[in-house]
Amino acid sequence: MTTDQLRPDPAPDRPDILPVRDRPRPGGGEGWFFLSEALRTFRLTGAVAPSGAGLVNALVVPATSRPDRPISVLEVGAGTGAVTRRLARVLRAGDRLHAVESNPRFVQRLLADPELARRGRELGLRVSECRVQDLPEARVSEPGEDGGGGGAGPTAERYDVIVSGLPFTNFEPVEVRRILDLYLRLLVPGGELTYFSYLGTSTARLLTSGPRQGARHRAVVRLLRRFEREYGLGSRTVWRNVPPARAHLLRAPDGHRAAPVSGDGDGDGPAGGAWEPAR
Numbered sequence: 001m002t003t004d005q006l007r008p009d010p011a012p013d014r015p016d017i018l019p020v021r022d023r024p025r026p027g028g029g030e031g032w033f034f035l036s037e038a039l040r041t042f043r044l045t046g047a048v049a050p051s052g053a054g055l056v057n058a059l060v061v062p063a064t065s066r067p068d069r070p071i072s073v074l075e076v077g078a079g080t081g082a083v084t085r086r087l088a089r090v091l092r093a094g095d096r097l098h099a100v101e102s103n104p105r106f107v108q109r110l111l112a113d114p115e116l117a118r119r120g121r122e123l124g125l126r127v128s129e130c131r132v133q134d135l136p137e138a139r140v141s142e143p144g145e146d147g148g149g150g151g152a153g154p155t156a157e158r159y160d161v162i163v164s165g166l167p168f169t170n171f172e173p174v175e176v177r178r179i180l181d182l183y184l185r186l187l188v189p190g191g192e193l194t195y196f197s198y199l200g201t202s203t204a205r206l207l208t209s210g211p212r213q214g215a216r217h218r219a220v221v222r223l224l225r226r227f228e229r230e231y232g233l234g235s236r237t238v239w240r241n242v243p244p245a246r247a248h249l250l251r252a253p254d255g256h257r258a259a260p261v262s263g264d265g266d267g268d269g270p271a272g273g274a275w276e277p278a279r
Contacts, residue, residue, distance in 0.1 A: 051082045054238040055196060058247035060086050062161040062192035070094040072157065074186065076132045077101065077165030080109050081116060088119040097123045102131050138182055158188045164195035173219045180227055189254035199244045235276050
């Protein structure tokens with residue numbers, strides 16, 4: 001069997017899945033590329049720079065504090081691949097990594113990344129160009145279809161870890177609620193979710209967008225805080241990120257794994273800083 005036979009190819013009924021191509025990444029200047037896309041599509045990008053090392057470390061904690069078996073990881077909003085590449089480094093052969101990104105220019109960047117192409121063969125890496133809501137595994141079955149009252153379809157893949165880079169405060173509250181509910185359906189029992197929020201955004205939104213957008217932003221924040229109180233394990237503030245951010249760690253119901261221990265700030269270790277208890 002050749003290495004080409006081992007590489008994932010798009011299935012006829014899964015046009016959202018794209019193979020990672022093993023060729024040099026064009027250009028360079030990832031920060032400028034990210035900024036140009038952020039200015040063009042800010043509602044969907046929600047940031048002005050890729051996540052820094054400290055934030056990346058915090059987001060990948062569940063993939064490093066893991067059971068002694070292969071795991072499946074879903075990354076939503078992969079961007080230019082800062083978190084994707086870190087996941088590819090910390091995951092082991094036999095694990096599975098699925099990156100979802102709706103921006104086609106970011107997707108091309110991911111497909112051309114040589115590090116992802118090299119490690120992707122061991123991880124069964126696949127890249128889907130779509131919203132997470134449009135994944136086949138996000139399909140909600142009709143009541144009674146799988147013997148229950150709904151949920152993901154009977155053949156849907158489940159994930160041990162979900163890392164979300166979506167800019168929740170750019171969305172409407174009802175959209176955020178649907179995405180959070182979807183994450184819970186896609187996680188295995190006890191699976192873990194990380195996502196982040198930038199600090200000081202409520203004031204910035206009010207000053208730049210007016211009262212209506214400020215009210216929408218606050219409604220999303222309240223929804224996220226309720227979600228964190230119900231499922232949260234803790235959070236970590238990353239002051240060195242641009243802008244400063246807070247990473248949140250949550251667990252789906254029926255979890256039995258212990259929360260990660262404190263680490264060493266913004267360093268390169270897998271833990272990377274102390275977690276504050278969820279409130």
